[in-house]
Structure formats: structure tokens, C-alpha cells
Amino acid sequence: MKDAQNPVAYTLPPARGTDPPNAPGYIDFRSDTVTYPTMEMFQAMIHSSMGDDVYGEETDTIALEEQVAKLFGKEAGCFVLTGTMANQLAIRSHVAHPPASIIVDARCHVWAWEAGATSYHTGAQMVPVYLPAGSYLDADSVSPFIRDYSNYHIAPTKLICVENTLDGEVVPIANLQSLYNLSRASKPVIPIHLDGARLWNAHVATGVPLADYGKLVDSISVCFSKGLGTMMGSCVVGTKDFIDNVRRYRKIFGGGWRQSGPLAAAASYAIDHHLPLLKHEHALASYLGAELVSLGFSLTRRVDTNMVWIDLENSFKRLGVKSTAKDFQNKLWEEEKVKVGVDARGVARVIIHGQNHAGVQKIIRVLKSFS
Ligand SMILES: Cc1ncc(COP(=O)(O)O)c(C=O)c1O
Structure with missing residues (x-):
């Protein structure tokens, strides 16, 4: 349907599948x-493998981690419980110890909505950058906040965190490219973590291949429990060494899980059918x-x-x-x-x-x- 006043067409999207009998009534x-x-996702879940992930024997979980890492052009992935856990594990793994500061967009989830977790888990000082509507982090907005190691009064910048989409808005790939150039020109290199809880949406909206995002950042966390529609689950991707570290911290955080197969099968189903x-x-x-x-x-x-x-x-x-x-x-x-x-x-x-x-x-x- 398209009316004369409104140039944007209304079409009811195809249904995702069959509602379970216990779906909310609102x-x-x-x-x-x-x-x-x-119900279709539940079907995928009941046919999953049932190995123990802490023993490294959960085959659907391993397959999911490989699938997601490959999509983003990274060496390895680690499946975790929540988006917050994914971000915090990535941040903790990038920043070995204080003193450290982390530059973030003041609107982003890791700064505004994770209960101050980064100060708690990583002991780093967050440096929020306040930008006007429609502007996002790039080399020009981040550079003034970079602190180096030359003065022991200050906490050196050890990480930059970006989020895409940010409140539903797509951060242009040019911003990420300019941050990448800045990060590689810094000595030592400042790694970049991308909170990609909804990077799937940015990819679909722009057509930018997922692997192109992977080229411009050191780690990415993605969620399956947002628009992709699973009940829980996120994945962190990065180099093999980095993911080994994430896995160790996941255990420390109490996130080493056992029969994660049904959740991995749901995530894989969501990538294949809902993305x-x-x-x-x-x-x-x-x-x-x-x-x-x-x-x-x-x-x-x-x-x-x-x-x-x-x-x-x-x-x-x-x-x-x-x-x-x-x-x-x-x-x-x-x-x-x-x-x-x-x-x-x-x-x-x-x-x-x-x-x-x-x-x-x-x-x-x-x-x-x-x-
Ligand atoms: C951008 C972003 N990152 C991370 C998270 C955290 O995800 P979770 O609620 O699974 O911890 C959210 C949650 O809504 C989010 O919107």
C-alpha cells in the first residue's frame, strides 16, 4: 500500500515462523x-548436539563460533551468555592492567548501560566523548582524548570502543576507517573493540559485508538475542590468542557453560533464517x-x-x-x-x-x- 501523502510503502513483513503456545499475549x-x-527455532534446538563446552566437546557451539568468526573474517570466536558479558570480556582481554583509559562514545552501551562494569572488571578509566546528534567517533573527535605513556600522572589510552548501530543509527564505515588509521598510527597501537550487538542491522541496511567491519577493528561482540530473535547468546570474535584470553576470563566471570548446544543451534538458525x-x-x-x-x-x-x-x-x-x-x-x-x-x-x-x-x-x- 502506498498513499499519495506518504511516499514510504506499507508492507506487512513475512512472519518469522510459528509462535510457541506460551508466547506473550501482547x-x-x-x-x-x-x-x-x-517453533521452528525450537525444532533446531531440540536437534542440537549435547556435549560439554567446558570439556571442549560441544560440537554445535564450536561450529557456531567458527561460523561467526568466519563471517567477520576473524580467526576465532567465543560464545557467551549476554551482550554485556561479551563486551566486558573483550574489554578485559584488551586491557591487561591499570593504569588505562578507554575512549568511548558517551551514548554507547558499555559506558551508559553496563552498570559501570568496565571500572569494576578492568579497573580502567572510561573517557566518554560527547558528540552532537548525527555525529559519531572518528579520528578527529577521538585524537584530543588520547593519552600516552610519557607522563605518569595520566592513564594511557589502551582501547577505543565503538558501537554500530548506535541507537538504531548506522555509523558510517568511513568513521571506522578513520579510527582504524588513527589506531594503527599510534605507538603502541591502540586496539578497537566494536559493540556490534546490532551490527547485523548495519550490515543489512548498508550492504557493507560483515568481513569489512572485521578488517577495521580488533574485536567484535555480536548478539543473537536482539533482532535475530534467540532467547540469549552473544559471540566475541578476534585473533586466536585474544579469544583464548576471552575464554579464560569467561571462566573467571563464571561464564563457562556446559550443554550450550541448544543455544548455539538457535543462534545458528537465527543467522541462517532471520538475518x-x-x-x-x-x-x-x-x-x-x-x-x-x-x-x-x-x-x-x-x-x-x-x-x-x-x-x-x-x-x-x-x-x-x-x-x-x-x-x-x-x-x-x-x-x-x-x-x-x-x-x-x-x-x-x-x-x-x-x-x-x-x-x-x-x-x-x-x-x-x-x-
Ligand atoms: C548496543 C548494545 N550492546 C550491548 C547490549 C547488552 O546486551 P545484554 O542485554 O544481552 O547484556 C545491549 C542490550 O540491549 C545493547 O543494546
């Missing part, structure tokens, strides 16, 4: 982390964003992938609507059993994933009822 846009396995479907969720997000703008709402971020951030409270004020973002959130829940996130500034976060397609028109309908 539609959830708060995150893509809320996705759960389809190609992300483009449909991006198209739906793009439709929703365009529709909202045409209704007079402003968005706080570009809709490059699957996230739509609506500046609801300010839009209501501008449109003369005497309601709050919370009113919208409550009405959407009460009338449609649809959940969206609303933050303290009254910005609504709508994340499209494989199990909430049917809710998009409900959001539009309820928003229209406020105007």
Missing part, C-alpha cells in the same frame, strides 16, 4: 531483546517514521534500521495536544495491549522486530486519536 516494541524462539529478514523490519520502521512525520511528530534520531524515536512530549506541545507521553503509553496498553518505552524526557522508543509487525498500525491509530 505486542512489545520496547526493545528487540524481547524476542523469543519460534535475511531484517530488511523487512527496517522497511516497516522507515514507513512508521515517515508516517509519524507526516502526522506532525518529530523524531529524535534518523531511522536507518529498526528503531523509531518519537519526540512525543515536545511534539504534543507543538501540536497543541494537552497530553503527555505517558498518556499515550497508557492508552496504547489499555486499548491495544501494545507496549512502547517512554523515557524521562517524554521520548517514545519504538523498536521493530520479527514479533511485533502487527502492532505498527495500532501505534499510528492511537497516536492519531491524540491529534
